[in-house]
Amino acid sequence: MSCPRHLTDGFDPTDPDLLRSRVPLPEFARLRETAPVSWCPQRRGASGYDDEGYWAVTRHADVKYVSTQPELFSSWANTAIIRFDESIQRDQIDVQRLIMLNMDPPEHTRVRQIVQRGFTPRAVNSLRDALRERALKIVAEAARRSRDEGSFDFVSDIAVELPLQAITELIGVPQEDRSRIFDWSNTMAGYHDPDYSVTKEAGIEASMDFLAYAMNLAAARKECPAKDIVTQLVAAEDSGNLSTDEFGFFVILLAVAGNETTRNAITHGMHALLTHPEQWERYKSERPPTAAEEIVRWATPVVSFQRTATQDLVLGGQQVKKGDRVGMFYASANNDPEVFTDPESFDVGRDPNPHLGFGGGGPHFCLGKSLAVMEIDLIFNAIADALPDLRLVGEPRRLRSAWLNGVKELRVAA
Numbered sequence: 001m002s003c004p005r006h007l008t009d010g011f012d013p014t015d016p017d018l019l020r021s022r023v024p025l026p027e028f029a030r031l032r033e034t035a036p037v038s039w040c041p042q043r044r045g046a047s048g049y050d051d052e053g054y055w056a057v058t059r060h061a062d063v064k065y066v067s068t069q070p071e072l073f074s075s076w077a078n079t080a081i082i083r084f085d086e087s088i089q090r091d092q093i094d095v096q097r098l099i100m101l102n103m104d105p106p107e108h109t110r111v112r113q114i115v116q117r118g119f120t121p122r123a124v125n126s127l128r129d130a131l132r133e134r135a136l137k138i139v140a141e142a143a144r145r146s147r148d149e150g151s152f153d154f155v156s157d158i159a160v161e162l163p164l165q166a167i168t169e170l171i172g173v174p175q176e177d178r179s180r181i182f183d184w185s186n187t188m189a190g191y192h193d194p195d196y197s198v199t200k201e202a203g204i205e206a207s208m209d210f211l212a213y214a215m216n217l218a219a220a221r222k223e224c225p226a227k228d229i230v231t232q233l234v235a236a237e238d239s240g241n242l243s244t245d246e247f248g249f250f251v252i253l254l255a256v257a258g259n260e261t262t263r264n265a266i267t268h269g270m271h272a273l274l275t276h277p278e279q280w281e282r283y284k285s286e287r288p289p290t291a292a293e294e295i296v297r298w299a300t301p302v303v304s305f306q307r308t309a310t311q312d313l314v315l316g317g318q319q320v321k322k323g324d325r326v327g328m329f330y331a332s333a334n335n336d337p338e339v340f341t342d343p344e345s346f347d348v349g350r351d352p353n354p355h356l357g358f359g360g361g362g363p364h365f366c367l368g369k370s371l372a373v374m375e376i377d378l379i380f381n382a383i384a385d386a387l388p389d390l391r392l393v394g395e396p397r398r399l400r401s402a403w404l405n406g407v408k409e410l411r412v413a414a
Contacts, residue, residue, distance in 0.1 A: 012040055013056065013329060014047065014083040014304065020193075020400040023303060025344075028332035031058045037316030040327075047402075048084030048093060054306065054325035055318065058332040060339045060356065062316050066307055066328050067360025073307030073326055075364065076104040082306040082327050083402035085203075092204075098249045101257065101305075101364065108363055114242055115250055116367055118170060118229035124370045127169065132378050134165050139382040143414060151393050151413040155267050159410075162379050163262035166371060167254050171217070172228040184210040185255040193400035195408065207252070214251035218244045254368075260404065261301040262372045265357075266379055267396070267407045268299030272346045273380075274392050274412070283348050284384045291348040292376040297355035298346050300331040303405050305359075330356045331405065387414050 013024050031038060041053040057063055066073045079093060079102040096102050100111050117123070138161045145152045160182065168178045187206035221230045222244075233242045233250070242250065272295065273280040283291055309324045320326065334355045335343040358366035366372070383390065393413045399406030 012042060014327070014402045016083070016193075016400045016402045019303065019402065019405065020398050022398075023300075023331050023405055025331070025335055028058050028329060028335065031056065032332060032336060036062060037318045037320075039318070046086050047082065048086055048088040049078060049325065050090070051323075051325065054082065054327050055315070055320055056327050056329060057316065058329050059316070060333040060336040060354075063328045063330065063333040063356055064360040066315070066326055067356075067364065068362035070104055070108075070363055072310055072313060074104050074310050075102050075108070075307060077308035077310070077323075078306065078325055080305040080307070080364070081403065082304050082325070098245065099253050100250060101253055105363055111242070111246060111250075112363070112367065114233060114240060117232050119367050119371065121370065123229070124374065127166065127371070128374060128378075130169065131162065131166055131375065132382075135162055135375075135378040135382040136386075138162060139379070139386045143386050146387070146412075146414040151411050154270055154410040154412045155263070155407055156409075158379065158383070159263040159266040159270070160259075162375050163259045163266070163372075166262075166375055167258045170229055170371075171251060171254065172226065172230055173217070177213075180213070181210070181255060182259075184213075185259050188252070188256060193408075195400075210252055210255065211248045215244050215248040217251070218242075218247040257366070258368050258372070260406070262375055264301040264404065264406050265296050265299040265372070266376060267410055268301070268405070269295035269376065269380065270383070270390075270412070271392070271396055271407075271410060272298050273348075274390065276346045279346055279348050283380065284388055286349075287381060287384070288349050289377070290351045290353065291380065292373045293353045293355065293357075294346065294348050294350045295376055295380075296357035296372070297334045297340075297350070297353055299405060300334045300355075300357050301405050302357075302403060303331045304329045304403050328360060330360070333360070390414055 011027060013027065018024060036059040038056050039053060040056045044050065044052050057066055076097055079096050084093065100108060100115065103111060138158055142152055142157045145157060164178060164182055168181060173181060184206045187203055188210070217230060218234045222235055225231045225235045234244065234247045235241065273283060304327050306325050306327045309320045309322055309326060311322050313320050315326070334357060337343055339354060358369045390412050394411035396407045397409040399408050
């Protein structure tokens with residue numbers, strides 16, 4: 001079955017030019033109503049895969065089902081990335097199977113059991129005071145810049161800083177190296193955007209440089225253990241810890257999954273609050289603990305990931321064949337009216353809020369959810385205290401990406 005005829009011919013929600021302009025929520029709504037699991041054709045190789053399209057899964061229930069059935073829907077077969085640049089070679093896709101995001105059980109289970117040591121409630125809560133102080137300093141500096149210069153870029157001056165500092169704090173990156181982490185992660189995540197990666201070679205070079213840096217960090221901790229998460233993960237490799245290679249790919253995953261996604265959630269959250277002034281006033285007066293989850297639902301920083309069917313099966317009434325790629329569109333699922341009352345409304349008090357912004361459950365549910373929620377909560381509390389009269393002075397400048405709902409610039413002033 002093709003995408004519904006009442007949608008524009010050739011509609012593809014992984015088109016990076018489309019996502020540079022908007023998330024196609026109206027089209028997702030029509031797909032949910034008329035063809036919740038639908039075949040979207042692509043020119044062979046357009047996404048870097050030797051096939052002619054994928055199944056688009058748009059309803060909340062179906063996205064959850066695909067997420068929680070790893071024996072039926074593989075992350076390893078074609079990775080979780082639904083669209084690469086068409087010039088990518090298959091061996092460049094296959095090497096990404098070393099990243100936990102792209103593993104299946106039991107290998108995924110083994111690696112996740114190791115890395116979750118760094119994300120226990122105790123480990124995350126131990127960062128709270130340090131991150132609160134960092135949030136206050138970040139916002140204070142932005143407020144100073146607004147006074148001196150009249151306006152500032154919310155993305156680079158606020159949204160980027162706390163997630164970057166949280167990840168680098170977690171793995172012990174020296175302060176002087178943190179800008180390099182930011183540049184590398186931008187280039188890797190923005191490979192469809194010419195502002196970040198003009199050539200394919202630039203993206204590959206950033207990945208290799210970042211990987212080498214992380215592997216060197218692991219090697220240093222093996223040589224000289226410290227009281228940090230890196231030591232916990234790698235210092236005793238023969239005792240169930242990560243190899244140097246595995247740690248390197250884990251750090252790359254943290255940089256993209258932890259840094260890029262949280263900063264985009266913060267940016268979209270600020271834009272939502274400022275374009276819904278009644279919600280901003282409510283947030284400032286009540287500081288509802290539900291706000292962070294609604295910000296993630298509203299933003300849905302990862303528009304989609306994919307799985308590959310491991311056997312012939314029926315999904316949403318459609319016959320899916322073994323080897324077919326299946327796209328899980330979280331941005332659609334998070335606006336499903338069968339699950340959310342008035343989903344097009346931004347409501348900082350929304351409760352319950354069973355959004356899929358951290359994944360649809362199952363083995364790949366976001367390991368860093370509690371850290372991300374903490375960061376969002378801390379930064380917006382700091383903004384509400386120090387910049388209560390913040391206002392927009394420009395429209396968001398969006399990232400060109402096939403799967404990230406990203407913003408490169410958002411000009412604001414106090």
